[in-house]
Amino acid sequence: MSVQSILERVLQAVDQEAYLTPVEQVDGRFHEALSTVAAALADPSKHPDECRGLARALHREGRLDAVHLYSALHVIAASPKVKNYAEAARWAAEQESAALSAGGASLEANLASVDRHRGVLAFLQGHYEVALDYFARALERQRTPENVGNLLCALVRLGEIDEAVDLLSHLRRVLPASFVRALDERLHDDPDLRPLTNLERDP
């Protein structure tokens, strides 16, 4: 095995580690199925086609609805394993269409997922202002630590450190303690965001 291929594997692992696919915010009915897909995607021995096949099988079994099938296919396409952003964008559009068709009480959460996916695509391609716009929409529709974390990531990438620190300090004052704890976990785990907590303490 060449040094180059070993290096590629190491870098792939680093990229995979930097691409988070949480399921906590997902509708409880699909939580288990999407956890299975996330685990397959994180497994270096699994080919992306296996992950796609798994998501489609779960949909056939009725364990994933169309919205979450397309969401899963987007997450797979945008992952460091595939990096096919055009395909990922098409799945996000399918997901939006499916969400609008389904409607109901989950509409806002489903559209927040679409906004997040589009923001991630913009972020991964270096368009941080576009990403910021999508992440802000996602946060308006669904207040989750994940959406706040992504918003902070975009602000940091744009060099708007003061705004990121101000936003973080404000959220700490107004959000419930459980939300702030989850946000702190995200901040601690993310090397981009960790310094913000130090700047909050020592402005």
Next chain:
Amino acid sequence: MTLFAPIFAWWLALFGVSAPDPCPHPVFLDATCEQAPPPPNQGAERSKGTPHTFKTRGRPTTQISNGF
């Protein structure tokens, strides 16, 4: 002096000689030759909009959350 200066400049121009620099040396500087003072040091302020790089991985990868 004020009358002589333009006549002297015209006389020099007539012979193809440009007028002397009105402020040839700091010792001749008067109010009209002074330059505006340099602006206060703005470099000490943090320049907004400059991408901040906290990363130390040495790779242009970044952590982002793409939850389902």
